[in-house]
Amino acid sequence: ATVATRANLEAELAPVVDADVAAAIEQLRATDTAASRGTGEQLAAWRTAVVDRLHAHAAHGGPLTAADVAGTAVALGDIRVRDTYLWDLAQDGVDRPAAIRVLTQVTRTTPLSAVAPAATVLALQHYQGGDGARANIALDRALTSDPDYSLAGLARAALSGGLPPAAWTQVMGQLTRDQCLHGIDHAAPAATAAPLSPAPHVTPAQGIAL
Numbered sequence: 001a002t003v004a005t006r007a008n009l010e011a012e013l014a015p016v017v018d019a020d021v022a023a024a025i026e027q028l029r030a031t032d033t034a035a036s037r038g039t040g041e042q043l044a045a046w047r048t049a050v051v052d053r054l055h056a057h058a059a060h061g062g063p064l065t066a067a068d069v070a071g072t073a074v075a076l077g078d079i080r081v082r083d084t085y086l087w088d089l090a091q092d093g094v095d096r097p098a099a100i101r102v103l104t105q106v107t108r109t110t111p112l113s114a115v116a117p118a119a120t121v122l123a124l125q126h127y128q129g130g131d132g133a134r135a136n137i138a139l140d141r142a143l144t145s146d147p148d149y150s151l152a153g154l155a156r157a158a159l160s161g162g163l164p165p166a167a168w169t170q171v172m173g174q175l176t177r178d179q180c181l182h183g184i185d186h187a188a189p190a191a192t193a194a195p196l197s198p199a200p201h202v203t204p205a206q207g208i209a210l
Contacts, residue, residue, distance in 0.1 A: 096129055
């Protein structure tokens with residue numbers, strides 16, 4: 001079997017300049033504002049629809065349009081969308097390779113200034129699948145985009161510290177989907193698995209943490 005080198009793996013995620021994606025992101029940033037998404041139930045409905053669309057992209061199987069790439073990149077910038085999508089991807093039976101395919105396209109073609117959320121979600125899918133090398137390459141792109149993107153930093157710390165993928169499963173197991181979607185600041189239920197060191201924890205009001 002061919003052994004993939006670091007350079008080979010980096011090439012899989014090499015940035016691709018796509019002017020249509022960049023233009024679509026700028027348009028979305030101008031029009032898809034917090035005010036346009038509404039509040040309360042209206043905002044929750046928007047987030048639910050967006051997460052459903054992310055799953056539909058994976059189920060479709062083909063490449064995303066520039067508009068779809070832009071919509072995914074911008075949507076994952078919403079912590080509640082991001083965390084709900086991550087919760088879904090942590091469940092049994094999920095088609096992780098399909099999600100990775102979509103997230104790889106988004107990460108490659110999204111301009112550096114907007115790519116941190118998608119690259120981080122991609123990294124966590126590689127991490128959960130046991131592919132630390134690809135996870136770290138995706139995290140490199142996320143942290144180059146935004147060195148202060150907290151979830152990327154926490155994921156890097158988990159990988160550097162040798163935490164197994166089960167740590168991420170444990171984090172998600174402490175949350176309900178409703179908490180991810182709404183950010184309800186409930187005390188997380190006790191983890192059923194033995195504590196890891198350092199133990200993962202969750203902060204539903206502020207997003208997922210390790």
